[in-house]
Amino acid sequence: MRSSIKSTALAATTAALALGLTACGTSSDPSAASSGGTTDESKPLVIAASPSPHADILNFVKDKLAAKEGLKIEVKEFTDYVLPNTATEQGQVDANFFQHKPYLDDFNKKNSTHIVPVVNVHLEPLGLYSKKAKSLTDIKAGQTVAVPNDPTNEGRALQLLAANKLITLKEGVGTAAKLADITDKKGLEFKELEAATVPRALNDVDAAVINGNYAIEAKLVPAKDALVLEKAEGNPYANLLAVKDGKQNDPRIQKLAKLLNTDEVKKFIEEKYQGSVIPAFGAPAS
Known part of the structure; x- marks a missing residue:
């Protein structure tokens, strides 16, 4: 399995955390790691993302839309389906954008993690x-x-x-x-x-x-x-922005969620991917 990340140090740290999760799970209190006081809104929001289309979409928001909202974004690219969630759970990143809800639900169940969806963004037809x-x-x-x-x-x-x-x-x-x-x-x-x-x-x-x-x-x-x-109609596999439970109300997360569902992002997805990626905005299924 290729599990590279653009920051070697982060990869080493997160890989160790992933092993820890597999071996013994995590705290059953999802609020324990998120109750560290008020959020510093001047700090960059660090998002773990698959390179394409997720990082492409985030970088479009970063370059074209974020400054207007006073939002700083840092994108960390991962090339597997495990490390983004373990990094989010352990606070190595603020959020992730790479998965759909059925996968997230299964991951939380198997790893005792506390990651929750924030907003749907797009569908990648299998x-x-x-x-x-x-x-x-x-x-x-x-x-x-x-x-x-x-x-x-x-x-x-x-x-x-x-x-x-x-x-x-x-x-x-x-x-x-x-x-x-x-x-x-x-x-x-x-x-x-x-x-x-x-x-x-x-x-x-x-x-x-x-x-x-x-x-x-x-x-x-x-x-x-x-x-x-796959057909888009009725498809439950919209890819979504996710955070560790307790961070949903971080003002930076709320700004990013709003920007990811804008007309500008819809146009970017439609023009860049020509039907290979489809906008699928809105609240995730419960």
């Missing part, structure tokens, strides 16, 4: 990609499909395959689907990989289900290159 197949009908029995191995994204990937008749799932499994829930593989084989590495496996498999941000980082254009994409 897609099926191939360097060998030109269409869904080219996906045949005996071929191998790579899928993300984390529970929420694997379930999401399997639902995409089932919706397009490539597999059949047990009734009612929903987004928690796993490989054992496939009732008819239609002759396909599956390779489970850490989400960030799936694009690099495209040459080694017949097809792969890739998260939108990792597809973009791999220079794929989801709206053009995917054999099939």
